[in-house]
Amino acid sequence: MSENQATGIGEKISSLLFLIGPFVLLWGFFWLVPLIGSFEESLSLSPQLVGKIASEEQFTLMNYGRALNDGKFIKSLENTLIFVTSTVAITLSIGFFLACALFGIPKLLRGFSLFLLLIPSLALPGTLANLFYLFFHGKSGALNQFLIIPLGLEPINWMMNPSWILPCLIFQAVWRWTGLITLLLYCGMRAIPSWQFEVARLEGATSWNRLSTIIYPGIKHLLFFGGIFLFVDGVASFSGAYNLLGGSGGVLDSGLLFVTYAYQVAFPGGAGRFDLPLATAMCILVAVFTVLISWFCIHFHKQKHRQEW
Amino acid sequence: MVRQLITRICLAFMLLLSVYPFLWMILSSFKTNREIYNPSQLLPQFFDPFSYRLLLSGEFIDFYEVLLRSVLLSGGQAILACLVTAAVGFALAKGRFRGKMILTGVSLLVILYPKQAMNLSLFDWMASMEMTGSSYSLLISGVASGLGVLFFTQVFRKIPDELMDLARVEGESLGESFLCFLPLVKPAMITYCILHFFLCWQDHLLPLLILGAEQLTLPLALAKLADSSYRIPEAVGLAAGVMAMFPLLALFAIFFRQIRTALSDWVVS
Numbered sequence: 001m002s003e004n005q006a007t008g009i010g011e012k013i014s015s016l017l018f019l020i021g022p023f024v025l026l027w028g029f030f031w032l033v034p035l036i037g038s039f040e041e042s043l044s045l046s047p048q049l050v051g052k053i054a055s056e057e058q059f060t061l062m063n064y065g066r067a068l069n070d071g072k073f074i075k076s077l078e079n080t081l082i083f084v085t086s087t088v089a090i091t092l093s094i095g096f097f098l099a100c101a102l103f104g105i106p107k108l109l110r111g112f113s114l115f116l117l118l119i120p121s122l123a124l125p126g127t128l129a130n131l132f133y134l135f136f137h138g139k140s141g142a143l144n145q146f147l148i149i150p151l152g153l154e155p156i157n158w159m160m161n162p163s164w165i166l167p168c169l170i171f172q173a174v175w176r177w178t179g180l181i182t183l184l185l186y187c188g189m190r191a192i193p194s195w196q197f198e199v200a201r202l203e204g205a206t207s208w209n210r211l212s213t214i215i216y217p218g219i220k221h222l223l224f225f226g227g228i229f230l231f232v233d234g235v236a237s238f239s240g241a242y243n244l245l246g247g248s249g250g251v252l253d254s255g256l257l258f259v260t261y262a263y264q265v266a267f268p269g270g271a272g273r274f275d276l277p278l279a280t281a282m283c284i285l286v287a288v289f290t291v292l293i294s295w296f297c298i299h300f301h302k303q304k305h306r307q308e309w
Numbered sequence: 310m311v312r313q314l315i316t317r318i319c320l321a322f323m324l325l326l327s328v329y330p331f332l333w334m335i336l337s338s339f340k341t342n343r344e345i346y347n348p349s350q351l352l353p354q355f356f357d358p359f360s361y362r363l364l365l366s367g368e369f370i371d372f373y374e375v376l377l378r379s380v381l382l383s384g385g386q387a388i389l390a391c392l393v394t395a396a397v398g399f400a401l402a403k404g405r406f407r408g409k410m411i412l413t414g415v416s417l418l419v420i421l422y423p424k425q426a427m428n429l430s431l432f433d434w435m436a437s438m439e440m441t442g443s444s445y446s447l448l449i450s451g452v453a454s455g456l457g458v459l460f461f462t463q464v465f466r467k468i469p470d471e472l473m474d475l476a477r478v479e480g481e482s483l484g485e486s487f488l489c490f491l492p493l494v495k496p497a498m499i500t501y502c503i504l505h506f507f508l509c510w511q512d513h514l515l516p517l518l519i520l521g522a523e524q525l526t527l528p529l530a531l532a533k534l535a536d537s538s539y540r541i542p543e544a545v546g547l548a549a550g551v552m553a554m555f556p557l558l559a560l561f562a563i564f565f566r567q568i569r570t571a572l573s574d575w576v577v578s
């Protein structure tokens with residue numbers, strides 16, 4: 001190897017270290033090492049079982065078994081699944097509709113309307129929960145006053161009725177994220193070349209034709225991206241439910257989400273048990289499941305996209 | 310015509326649903342508890358800013374300190390994350406080296422692994438390293454963002470390869486080229502900075518675990534103010550909510566056009 005080549009390789013390595021080094025270092029220290037540590041923790045003996053089992057049984061997958069046999073954990077997973085699927089479906093549908101609707105108003109008003117729609121996304125989840133509790137909740141709350149009573153129905157006690165707690169959490173999440181998804185889809189629609197709409201107009205295409213042959217194909221990747229984002233965020237949802245239900249799962253645990261329960265198991269206070277090994281086992285189970293689902297979705301989406309081309 | 314009218318009415322309803330509760334929140338921050346518990350009453354009887362006085366007096370929380378901590382924490386993390394992930398994005402978009410797929414996979418994994426599920430592990434690890442209770446450790450823990458890496462990879466892919474060739478002919482290394490090209494992606498940098506600031510600003514669980522009850526950030530302070538066991542007037546919590554929204558609203562209002570343009574460009578790429 002000549003001296004010039006050696007210098008070139010040295011420069012390349014130092015450049016890569018400069019560009020990638022900080023990220024890899026921080027990722028390793030704050031992501032990879034804690035993940036390995038948490039796996040080790042999930043295999044360790046729970047403080048609640050000290051003295052109850054023989055020492056040779058300590059390093060087993062016992063905590064994973066305990067998690068899967070925990071009725072409250074399963075309940076929290078069911079709630080989280082309903083919460084996530086409903087939030088993704090409703091938010092994407094409303095976001096798509098609003099992004100289309102924005103093109104039907106004068107250009108001057110679009111930016112302003114979009115900004116107004118974004119306001120709930122910009123508020124802290126705690127603020128949203130507090131607002132939700134004070135504004136929408138109760139017999140005299142806005143939902144009852146403006147929606148339920150005018151329909152001639154009995155006022156609903158949203159946060160005390162087990163059937164309505166989860167829909168409230170879903171409503172709150174939809175309310176929070178719709179603006180951001182609308183912004184994303186609107187930007188996607190703006191990026192569709194205008195000649196496509198011009199050609200459609202000349203061809204006499206109907207609104208449905210335009211929607212199905214130009215708009216949807218133009219933003220379907222963004223819809224997918226938005227769906228994945230909402231899915232991962234929904235699984236990890238904590239702040240809104242924590243503020244709204246005061247760290248509990250609500251009446252009959254009907255609003256108990258997975259992260260809230262893991263937090264309850266890990267730390268004392270309220271229903272807390274200070275059982276970190278069990279909580280980390282729960283987190284790993286759910287996280288691995290989430291990553292696998294997302295990964296498969298991305299993989300199939302990519303494959304389908306390739307076939308189209 | 311009828312369809313357009315219906316669409317506009319629906320849009321107006323959604324705008325009302327977005328804005329009205331916040332308008333109510335701003336007006337309710339001047340109300341008494343009794344008036345607040347009657348949500349159909351929009352206007353307060355008197356515009357007395359007693360809740361703002363109480364909030365800023367430090368009787369319940371030191372709001373200035375909380376606000377400053379949140380701004381520094383979110384701002385510092387956003388700027389660092391922007392620089393660190395832009396560098397990786399540039400290397401992935403324009404560099405030629407082995408392991409690009411692995412690095413992209415790692416970034417994707419960081420996005421897909423639910424953050425809150427990671428927080429318990431992170432807390433455990435930081436506690437064992439005696440790093441809890443420090444704002445600095447919280448600040449650097451969120452810098453390695455997978456979203457940032459993927460965002461900047463797409464952004465730098467749009468820079469023509471001819472410019473890279475030119476830089477190479479001029480004898481510039483990959484690292485030097487990155488520093489040269491940074492000004493070209495300023496709108497994307499600002500956009501990502503704001504998006505990261507926004508995500509960090511709203512983070513609740515990790516600050517709760519790492520900082521504890523002594524060093525509150527805004528989400529923790531709001532949870533404390535809303536906690537009925539402290540018997541704090543509701544208007545004080547609402548006033549804190551109003552004030553907590555202003556920094557983000559101002560950032561988005563100032564840079565909204567740039568964010569929209571950068572997102573449209575990113576979507577195209």
